Amino acid sequence: MPQNPDAFTRLINALKILPNVGPKSAQRMAYQLLQHSRSGAQELAEALQHALKQVHHCTRCNTFCEGGLCDICADQNRDPRRLMIVHMPADVSGMEAANCHDGLYFVLMGQVNPAQGMDLSHIALDKLVERLQNSEVEEIIIATNFTAEGDATAYVLSELFKNLPYKVSRLARGIPLGGELEYVDAGTLAQAVYERKMLKE
Amino acid sequence: MPQNPDAFTRLINALKILPNVGPKSAQRMAYQLLQHSRSGAQELAEALQHALKQVHHCTRCNTFCEGGLCDICADQNRDPRRLMIVHMPADVSGMEAANCHDGLYFVLMGQVNPAQGMDLSHIALDKLVERLQNSEVEEIIIATNFTAEGDATAYVLSELFKNLPYKVSRLARGIPLGGELEYVDAGTLAQAVYERKMLKE
Numbered sequence: 454m455p456q457n458p459d460a461f462t463r464l465i466n467a468l469k470i471l472p473n474v475g476p477k478s479a480q481r482m483a484y485q486l487l488q489h490s491r492s493g494a495q496e497l498a499e500a501l502q503h504a505l506k507q508v509h510h511c512t513r514c515n516t517f518c519e520g521g522l523c524d525i526c527a528d529q530n531r532d533p534r535r536l537m538i539v540h541m542p543a544d545v546s547g548m549e550a551a552n553c554h555d556g557l558y559f560v561l562m563g564q565v566n567p568a569q570g571m572d573l574s575h576i577a578l579d580k581l582v583e584r585l586q587n588s589e590v591e592e593i594i595i596a597t598n599f600t601a602e603g604d605a606t607a608y609v610l611s612e613l614f615k616n617l618p619y620k621v622s623r624l625a626r627g628i629p630l631g632g633e634l635e636y637v638d639a640g641t642l643a644q645a646v647y648e649r650k651m652l653k654e
Numbered sequence: 655m656p657q658n659p660d661a662f663t664r665l666i667n668a669l670k671i672l673p674n675v676g677p678k679s680a681q682r683m684a685y686q687l688l689q690h691s692r693s694g695a696q697e698l699a700e701a702l703q704h705a706l707k708q709v710h711h712c713t714r715c716n717t718f719c720e721g722g723l724c725d726i727c728a729d730q731n732r733d734p735r736r737l738m739i740v741h742m743p744a745d746v747s748g749m750e751a752a753n754c755h756d757g758l759y760f761v762l763m764g765q766v767n768p769a770q771g772m773d774l775s776h777i778a779l780d781k782l783v784e785r786l787q788n789s790e791v792e793e794i795i796i797a798t799n800f801t802a803e804g805d806a807t808a809y810v811l812s813e814l815f816k817n818l819p820y821k822v823s824r825l826a827r828g829i830p831l832g833g834e835l836e837y838v839d840a841g842t843l844a845q846a847v848y849e850r851k852m853l854k855e
Contacts, residue, residue, distance in 0.1 A: 503661050
C-alpha cells in the first residue's frame, strides 16, 4: 500500500495489537480517528499513557487498581469467607452487575491454554496461594469460562485445592435464562440433561 | 462498576471512540493492553500522537499523507485523464491491490447520509471542484459503496457532473466473483438480472 504515509501505516500497525482487530479494522479505525475523532484520538493516547503509569494490581485480589487495595477488597461489608476466582477484571464487573456474590474475588489475569501445554505461568497461582494463607476463606467458587481454556483453568485450580480444607464449587452449566431449547446448541443441551436438577426423588 | 479504578475506566471510555467498539469490547481491549501488551499500548499511544501531528491531506487527492502530495499523485506514470472518486483511504488501498485502475484518485473522506438530510458537509466537494479545475481529467469513475450512503453520494456526484464535459461511470453491480446464486441475497440477484450483460443481440 504505497499510498499510505508512514505515520498512518504506523498507526494502523499499532492498532493491530488490539484483540480481534485485523488489518481491515485497523485501517478503518485509523481513518475514523484521524478524520472524524481527532479529539478522541488525543484522549485515547493520553488515557493509554495515564493507565500505563497509574494502573497496578490490587495486592489482595490481583485486579487492576490505582492504590494498594481495590474498592471491593477494601469494602468491610463483603463476606471474607467466600472467594470467587475469575479470569479477568471484566468478569468481576459482570458478577457485580448480576449482584449474586457478596464475597471477595481473586483475579487470575489469564487462563491455562491446554493447546499450548498447560503453561501455568499465565495465571497468578503464586499470588492466589499467598492470598489464601492465613485468610478467612472457607468456600472457593471457581468462576472460569466454559471454554477449553476455562475448563483447563478450573481443572488446575481444583487440583490445587484437592487436599486443602476449602469447600470448592464451580458455576452451574445449563440452559441460559430465557433460552428456548430450539435455539440452544447440542453441547449445552446435553450438559443440561446430565446435570439436571432433581425436583423430587 | 466501582471496582474499576479511574485510569482503567478512563482508558475503557477512550477506547469506545473506536468504530464498532462497545463497552464489552473496550473492557476486553483495556485488559489485553494493560495485562498482556504493555509495549503495544505504549507504541499505540505514541503512534496516535505522531499521526495526529504528522498526517495531513494530500493537496491533490485529499487522502492522508505526510508531505504535500501522496505517492500516487506524485507518480508520473499514472494516467491523469481518469479520476476515480472513493469514500476513504482504505478504498484506494483496495483498488490498488486489485490492480485495475492506472489513473488517479480523489478521496471524499466521507459519505452523504440520506437518513440525516443529505448533508453535503461530510464530503470534500469543494476540494473536488478545485481539483477538477484546469485538470486533464476526461473520465470520472464513481467508486462509492453500494449502500444507502454510497448510493446517495453517487447521486450527489452525478448531479454535480451533469452539465460538465466528463465521461462519468459507476462501478458495476452484480454477482461477486466465485458467487454461487444459491447464497447470493435477493437484492443482488435482482440487480444482476436488471443490469444483465448482453452477449448477443
